[in-house]
Amino acid sequence: MSRPSHSAPKATPIPFLTLPNWIKAAAHCGFNIQPVFREHGIDTDLIHLETTTISPSQLQQVMAACVARAKNHHYPFVLGETFAFDYMPDIGTFLTTSSTLRETLRVFDWVRELINPALRVRLEERGDEAWLLLEFDGAENAPPPYFTETTFASIYKFGRTLLGERAVFGRLCLQHATPPYAAEYTRYFGIDVRFGQPQQALVFDRGLLDLPLEGAFPALHRQAEYRVQRQLTALPKPAAPGGIVALIEQTFAARPELLGQGIERMAEALGLHVRTLQRRLQEDGQGYAEIQGRARFHKAADWLQDGELSIEAISEDLGFSDRRSFTRAFTRWAGISPSSFRKKPRKL
Numbered sequence: 649m650s651r652p653s654h655s656a657p658k659a660t661p662i663p664f665l666t667l668p669n670w671i672k673a674a675a676h677c678g679f680n681i682q683p684v685f686r687e688h689g690i691d692t693d694l695i696h697l698e699t700t701t702i703s704p705s706q707l708q709q710v711m712a713a714c715v716a717r718a719k720n721h722h723y724p725f726v727l728g729e730t731f732a733f734d735y736m737p738d739i740g741t742f743l744t745t746s747s748t749l750r751e752t753l754r755v756f757d758w759v760r761e762l763i764n765p766a767l768r769v770r771l772e773e774r775g776d777e778a779w780l781l782l783e784f785d786g787a788e789n790a791p792p793p794y795f796t797e798t799t800f801a802s803i804y805k806f807g808r809t810l811l812g813e814r815a816v817f818g819r820l821c822l823q824h825a826t827p828p829y830a831a832e833y834t835r836y837f838g839i840d841v842r843f844g845q846p847q848q849a850l851v852f853d854r855g856l857l858d859l860p861l862e863g864a865f866p867a868l869h870r871q872a873e874y875r876v877q878r879q880l881t882a883l884p885k886p887a888a889p890g891g892i893v894a895l896i897e898q899t900f901a902a903r904p905e906l907l908g909q910g911i912e913r914m915a916e917a918l919g920l921h922v923r924t925l926q927r928r929l930q931e932d933g934q935g936y937a938e939i940q941g942r943a944r945f946h947k948a949a950d951w952l953q954d955g956e957l958s959i960e961a962i963s964e965d966l967g968f969s970d971r972r973s974f975t976r977a978f979t980r981w982a983g984i985s986p987s988s989f990r991k992k993p994r995k996l
Contacts, residue, residue, distance in 0.1 A: 661701035728801025867983020908967015
């Protein structure tokens with residue numbers, strides 16, 4: 649009797665929307681990445697980039713090959729520094745029009761959905777310090793240090809872009825041991841870098857979170873967020889483990905009547921005590937009113953574009969006291985009135 653075979657479970661493929669960024673970083677590092685992709689069987693079809701995936705093992709092999717080929721640069725840092733949301737420019741618009749760094753944290757949820765479902769970046773506020781923590785789901789899924797380096801390099805790059813001369817960060821904490829190329833860290837980050845730490849985090853003055861950003865453009869910021877959400881809905885992607893924010897958003901989508909009600913009703917719908925829900929939101933650095941306002945805007949925009957409901961009906965369904973209140977709120981969100989928004993041609 650033959651023994652049954654027990655094959656190892658296949659790792660979930662990762663979306664490879666960042667492919668153009670890898671090509672750009674390779675050029676900056678002085679080598680052609682095409683042979684690397686060919687050697688490791690990477691599909692380079694930019695026409696259908698939204699469906700391109702790569703296995704975790706392929707990704708690690710490609711990264712190692714790029715590091716070996718790079719000339720005079722550490723490839724992960726260059727990949728992070730040159731990273732841009734090429735395939736989703738609305739995310740770039742969302743970032744550059746944010747009013748504060750705290751507002752930009754929403755992008756990490758989108759990165760988790762689009763780029764790496766195992767990656768999680770979250771904020772912890774500890775006294776006078778802000779800790780931007782980098783975590784990977786499951787110790788067995790934690791990638792080599794190269795991917796940690798790329799992620800922090802990208803975060804650091806965007807922080808400098810948004811804050812300008814005020815971008816003074818405190819230290820970088822990393823779990824891996826000091827690598828032979830530790831001097832590259834000093835050269836790139838220019839701050840205190842500590843290896844062998846219990847957590848991975850970029851640590852900085854908490855006050856930076858709420859400094860007004862010069863590029864703030866609230867109306868365009870909300871419009872960019874709306875467009876990103878619409879595109880996220882349309883993109884094929886693996887399901888990512890959802891946190892409390894994703895759970896609330898899903899509940900709003902399934903039960904629109906909650907959009908005009910308080911946190912108590914949401915807690916009841918989720919089977920949680922109100923204080924438990926508030927604590928979990930605080931742990932994620934989110935406020936219920938902010939999430940609810942975002943969801944109300946998205947639903948209002950959808951209903952306005954569908955054209956089936958009157959503005960008065962939309963106002964009532966979203967819990968506003970009257971059309972005038974809804975018009976003021978929507979104009980604040982989108983930069984234009986509901987009636988003007990309804991007249992615009994649908995682009996998505």
